[in-house]
Amino acid sequence: MMTSRPRSRPRKREWIAVLLIAAQIMGVARMPFVRDRFFAWSPHDQRTDVTITATRNGVPVSQKAIAERYGLPATDWHHAGNVLRTIEVAERRITPSERWIVRLVRSVNDGPDRITIIAIAPTSSAASSERGDSGAP
Amino acid sequence: MTGDLRWLARVIVTVSAIHSTTDVVPRQVPFLSVLSSVGPDRVWLALLHSGVIVGSVLVFTSLWRFGSFIVGSSWVAAVLGNMPLFSNGRLLQGLVLVLCGLAVTEFGMHLVRAQMIILYAGAALSKTIDPDWWNGRFIATLWEFHQGVRPGLSLMWLAQTVGILTIVIEGAIAVTLSLPHTRNIGVVLSATFHALTVVFLSEDFGMFSYTVVLVTIALFATPSMMSIGRGRYAKLSAMTTVYELRPSSFRTAPLGVTVGKRALPAPIAFALLTLATAPGQVALFGFAAGMSRVGLPHVRDTVFGLFIVLVIVVALALWPDSTGKDT
Numbered sequence: 001m002m003t004s005r006p007r008s009r010p011r012k013r014e015w016i017a018v019l020l021i022a023a024q025i026m027g028v029a030r031m032p033f034v035r036d037r038f039f040a041w042s043p044h045d046q047r048t049d050v051t052i053t054a055t056r057n058g059v060p061v062s063q064k065a066i067a068e069r070y071g072l073p074a075t076d077w078h079h080a081g082n083v084l085r086t087i088e089v090a091e092r093r094i095t096p097s098e099r100w101i102v103r104l105v106r107s108v109n110d111g112p113d114r115i116t117i118i119a120i121a122p123t124s125s126a127a128s129s130e131r132g133d134s135g136a137p
Numbered sequence: 138m139t140g141d142l143r144w145l146a147r148v149i150v151t152v153s154a155i156h157s158t159t160d161v162v163p164r165q166v167p168f169l170s171v172l173s174s175v176g177p178d179r180v181w182l183a184l185l186h187s188g189v190i191v192g193s194v195l196v197f198t199s200l201w202r203f204g205s206f207i208v209g210s211s212w213v214a215a216v217l218g219n220m221p222l223f224s225n226g227r228l229l230q231g232l233v234l235v236l237c238g239l240a241v242t243e244f245g246m247h248l249v250r251a252q253m254i255i256l257y258a259g260a261a262l263s264k265t266i267d268p269d270w271w272n273g274r275f276i277a278t279l280w281e282f283h284q285g286v287r288p289g290l291s292l293m294w295l296a297q298t299v300g301i302l303t304i305v306i307e308g309a310i311a312v313t314l315s316l317p318h319t320r321n322i323g324v325v326l327s328a329t330f331h332a333l334t335v336v337f338l339s340e341d342f343g344m345f346s347y348t349v350v351l352v353t354i355a356l357f358a359t360p361s362m363m364s365i366g367r368g369r370y371a372k373l374s375a376m377t378t379v380y381e382l383r384p385s386s387f388r389t390a391p392l393g394v395t396v397g398k399r400a401l402p403a404p405i406a407f408a409l410l411t412l413a414t415a416p417g418q419v420a421l422f423g424f425a426a427g428m429s430r431v432g433l434p435h436v437r438d439t440v441f442g443l444f445i446v447l448v449i450v451v452a453l454a455l456w457p458d459s460t461g462k463d464t
Binding site: 009010011013014016017018020021024025027028031032037038039040041042043044045046047070071072073078082083085086089090093108109110111 | 165166168170173219220221222223225228232235236239240241242244245248251252255256257258259260262263264266267269270274275277278279281282287342
């Protein structure tokens with residue numbers, strides 16, 4: 001039976017692992033400064049109930065189309081910031097003429113409803129969403 | 138040494154198969170837009186499924202590192218391909234396997250350990266900056282979800298206490314696992330915390346609880362952990378039994394069993410583990426459904442928790458003497 005002692009010097013492939021660990025440290029470190037909780041080992045620390053409606057050129061979009069575009073469950077143990085981020089990313093990747101104005105009603109941990117309007121400007125691919133939080137409607 | 142990682146990868150792959158978490162979720166709003174260009178959805182799913190299946194086979198061969206990397210990468214890719222269904226548990230099991238596949242030296246093992254410390258540090262920080270974890274609102278919501286009743290104002294102090302305790306425990310695990318002289322404390326805290334979570338919530342969060350407990354025991358527990366289990370109460374403690382069954386400790390364990398007499402060839406050992414626990418799981422879920430129906434959910438929860446302890450005990454009992462089987 002072969003017995004080998006561990007090598008002391010890191011191998012090249014282990015530097016890939018170092019990058020993976022470093023990326024996670026950045027993911028945790030950015031957490032206090034951003035809304036979402038992706039790659040921070042804490043995305044499920046909230047329960048978020050969402051109701052999404054959307055319009056395209058003023059015409060309501062069907063719930064089926066909304067589900068197909070975002071794939072977000074109505075009730076989930078996800079951070080509310082993750083839900084917002086998902087919608088924003090999905091909209092930015094759509095051709096400007098196909099973008100919707102999204103109205104998101106969300107309740108975190110059975111708290112009061114909050115409304116957010118997400119509208120990515122068609123002329124810019126940058127983060128130019130107009131967002132307005134308000135209390136219960 | 139790195140032989141521990143080989144067995145860790147094999148146990149995670151096997152427990153995933155038992156737990157039916159080998160599936161991958163379809164692509165939806167990927168984190169990286171380039172992932173949208175990897176062919177149609179059926180090609181994407183076929184690639185990921187192939188990676189999981191081929192890697193799971195390779196992990197039981199001499200190419201175990203490559204296999205571990207392939208399976209882990211497939212699960213990580215599945216997470217990267219679906220932003221709305223982001224899963225902590227799937228990401229953890231994937232990353233641990235990727236890191237096991239990349240580790241060749243002691244330095245590589247430290248990186249797998251670092252993975253667990255980052256996990257707990259992130260979890261503790263997230264809760265620390267969320268007021269709902271300090272005022273009890275999150276725990277009350279969780280309580281309502283699992284028990285069907287939201288705690289009244291008279292019990293909010295309990296929800297608040299549990300929330301704060303969770304923050305303290307997760308932070309303490311991150312710190313104790315980081316320090317050489319307190320690693321065993323971290324292992325006990327971690328195993329106890331997750332066992333209690335599973336029992337009280339009847340929820341193992343997919344592979345998350347299994348992966349966390351397996352990695353912490355396999356890579357952080359030291360031989361001095363044995364001293365905890367010595368004495369007349371040694372065999373009465375389930376968790377102590379887990380530690381004492383860890384084969385690297387067999388030579389000094391009060392049980393007096395050497396790993397050489399118990400070790401089985403890996404494919405046979407894991408086939409037996411799968412066969413032994415699969416019917417048990419089917420029976421368990423049937424029993425759990427029955428207990429819920431007759432209004433005894435706590436019995437169901439307890440059995441569910443014991444089942445997880447059983448799986449971990451069996452997996453660790455088959456663990457080889459890592460000092461003699463390194464490749």
